[in-house]
Amino acid sequence: MSDYSPKPNPGNYQYREDYLRDKREWDKKERQADIEAIQGVREISARPWFQKLSLFLGHVVFFAMLSVSIFDQERRADFLEMIADPNPLLSIAKAIGFILFLYIMCIVISPFLGILAVVGIGILAFVLPFML
Structure with missing residues (x-):
C-alpha cells in the first residue's frame, strides 16, 4: 500500500463515531490493497x-x-x-x-x-x- 497509514487508535478520538468512520476507511484501504496484491500475483502467475x-x-x-x-x-x-x-x-x-x-x-x-x-x-x- 503506497499511502500506508497506521491503524486508527481508539484512544486518539474523542467521539466513537469518528473512530469507527476512520477505522472503516482504513479497513477499506487495507482490503483494496490486499485485492490489488492478489490480482498482481494472479496476473504474473498466468x-x-x-x-x-x-x-x-x-x-x-x-x-x-x-x-x-x-x-x-x-x-x-x-x-x-x-x-x-x-x-x-x-x-x-x-x-x-x-x-x-x-x-x-x-x-x-x-x-x-x-x-x-x-x-x-x-x-x-x-x-x-x-x-x-
Whole structure:
C-alpha cells in the first residue's frame, strides 16, 4: 500500500463515531490493497514464462533431492532401509511411490519457487545498480 497509514487508535478520538468512520476507511484501504496484491500475483502467475520458470525450478529441486537421496552415503542407507522389504515387488513399489511422492511435492511447491525467484530477481535488479 503506497499511502500506508497506521491503524486508527481508539484512544486518539474523542467521539466513537469518528473512530469507527476512520477505522472503516482504513479497513477499506487495507482490503483494496490486499485485492490489488492478489490480482498482481494472479496476473504474473498466468504468464507462460512464469509457469515455465516455476516448472523448471520444481524439476531442479526434484532432481536435486533425488540425487541427494541416491548418491549421498548417509541418505542412501536411509532410503534403502525405508524401501527394504523381503518381497522385491513391494520394495520396487515403495521406491516408485517415494519418487512419485517426491515429484508431486516438488511440482506442488514449484509456483512458490517461481514467486521466490521473481522476487529475488526483482530485488537483485533493484539493489545491483547501487552496488556498482
